[in-house]
Amino acid sequence: MTGYNAKGDMATSNGNHRNGHCNGSSSNGNGTGDRQADDLAQENQTNNGKIQCSLTPEELRALRVLNEDTYPYEVIQEIADFIVKGAGMRPKIGIICGSGLGSLADIITDAKIFEYEKIPNFPVSTVEGHAGKLVVGHLEGAIVMAMQGRFHFYEGYPLAKCSMPVRVMKLCGVEYLFATNAAGGINPKYAVGDIMLMHDHVNMLGFAGNSPLQGPNDPRFGPRFPALVNSYNKDLINKALEIGKSMGIESNMHVGVYSCLGGPTYETIAELKALRMMGVDAVGMSTVHEVITARHCDMKVFAFSLITNKCSTEYSDMKDEEATHEEVMSVAKNRQKACCELVARLVREIQAES
């Protein structure tokens, strides 16, 4: 990947900026960032007699991390070791909190909290409603790790980087991935506040030739050509439906198909019509690449969308307002109790079986 730093200088995918240097921490995914940066600093000193970069170390770190797109197995292992050692426990269930659903991590007890900035080689969260914290602790007798904040393609991160934390989870010992998201309901039967259990997806970014698995395959994670037909664990979906019934929310629960678009724009009516024709029930900007990464390394996946807004597929439907992130966050906040209960009870069932 090639990008530009804040001074407009060319920067390359390994964090090797042609001009400019500040002392940030190593973040180039191959452990050589500081050495390269130091070489460049020396070069700048020699060439210009002064350091040119006007960015703070934090800004430079964010830029460098943004420019990384590959994470070798060893780097993922280092991150996982850092977390397991720091937490003093090995999680079995990983939870990714969707927009406004960070409270899913607040129900974790005996929590060890890692800010993303403090985790070596970890990207940073840039979206409101994504706090940028990794929480490891106990939930319903199980050890879980939850991401309070995910990484999205529209933030400028390549898909492999967006879903890199899933591989970290795997090497931490996680066997089950719970991925949650806020989504627009395209299925006309869905209402705002409903929960859609994902049983399949349409990978629109994949249609456009983009995949988190692009590039050389490391068989230590999984096969070159993974199958995805059984991606969403049926047993977990059935358990969640039972839980929904006992919570009295079965009429607000659906099983459906999610699709991820690149964002950050919400969809046009024509796009929503096309998605509906393809059998999509809910649309968002995440999750699919995380699920692909999780299935590639053989994790069991449970995923749900909280329907935060209705997506009209009719030009004539003047009643519908435009989606806003504020609305998304506010609906998520109002429904966090139900989402937390669903997650906690499903964790309890998984734990009871093991």
Ligand SMILES: O=P(O)(O)O[C@@H]1C[C@H](O)[C@@H](CO)O1
């Ligand atoms: O992280 P998720 O997929 O829950 O967030 C959705 C998609 C965009 O990031 C944002 C739009 O409001 O919410």
